[in-house]
Amino acid sequence: MQILGVEVFEAVYSYLKQAKQQNASEEEIRRHLEKLVSRASDCFEVDQLLYFEEQLQASESCLQL
Structure with missing residues (x-):
């Protein structure tokens, strides 16, 4: 957060989380x-x-199993 700032961090975090779930390519990311x-x-x-x-x-x- 210190490097990117709160707003940018949140945008990057949300995007990366979604991109990983959708198996986006490294180039697209x-x-x-x-x-x-x-x-x-x-x-x-x-x-x-x-x-x-x-x-x-x-x-x-x-652990729950």
Whole structure:
């Protein structure tokens, strides 16, 4: 949030979450992110956050079984 600002962070987070659910291509994701930020690489940490959230959810699902 410090790098992107709250509004941009929320837009990037929402977009990446939706794009992953829809199995969007890396090229499509990069093009869209470049519309939100000057460098798509600035969104890497947001992508990592989503990855760790997915891992946590998967772990919680396994524990409930």
